[in-house]
Amino acid sequence: MSASTTPDIPLQIIVPNDANPGTAPLLAAERRVTPSWTIAQLKAKLEPVTGIPAGAQSLRTRGVDGAWIFLGDESSIVGDARYALRRGSEIEVLDTRPANARQTINFSDLSSVEKYQMPESQYEKLEDSVLAWKRRQKLGRFDPNTKSPEEQAHERRTHDEAELAAGGIKVGQRCRVGNDDARRGVVRFTGEVPGLGGIKEAGCVWVGVELDEPAGRNDGSVSVETGDGSHETKRVFQCRDKFGVFARPDKVEVGAFPPLDDLDDLDEDTEEL
Secondary structure: OOOOOOOOEEEEEEEEEOOOOOOOOOOOEEEOOOOOOHHHHHHOOOOOOOOOOOHHHEEEOOOOOOOOEOOOOOOOEEEOOOOOOOOOEEEEEEOOHHHHHOOOOOOOOOOHHOOOOOOOHHHHOOOHHHHHHHHHHHHHOOOOOOOOOOHHHHHHHHHHHHHHHHHOOOOEEEEEOOEEEEEEEEEEEEEOOOOOOOHHHOOOOOEEEEEEOOOOOOOOOEEEEEOOOOEEEEEEOOOOOOOOEEOOHHHEEEEEOOOOOHHHHHHHHHHHH
């Protein structure tokens, strides 16, 4: 005759938020428990899971009729028939300590958990990391065909200068921005603005426009990224606040775009005719 053991029971362990009833529990996790454990042993095993000392735990579960059944006899075993624990049953772990003596960590809120971040220099030495895998596969920045930041900046500069020349964009010309007649103005600046847009925009050529109406974003000054990663404000041209805007050459069209006030006057004259 062979001996057999009773299989573990998968249970839901719940720590209710009794300080704010009706809200999400502080902890909800599935754990497998052994029916031969005593209730005292179960409490000891739940302590590192819940953060509640075994002596301060009050355990309860619901019977088939929905009534609470307290697991108060610490010498009894988990598989005792009176507890009727089965797969999927819930055990609530109540904290009997005074409120001011309890932990306030919400185990379902990861923002309250202190996180460890490995130093970059240490991470780069690992051989079983994603970075190491990319290095071996020659992907990303390890691809020998990937252009350097300097080469990418040169390509952007060459492209934008060609756009600038093709559009005939020069300082002092009337223009409109983004094909929007409500954003007409005068070109006040063309060229690079080091740090504008950070490394992703390095080499880009910008067109600074003083608009006829306060439909812009600045007064001709912008926030640029410095070498140490911080930001500072740099003045590129002078205009009233909200009348300045910076756009890429392909978004600026120069031509006979009279000021909006002139158009208003033209409309009035037409109405009088």
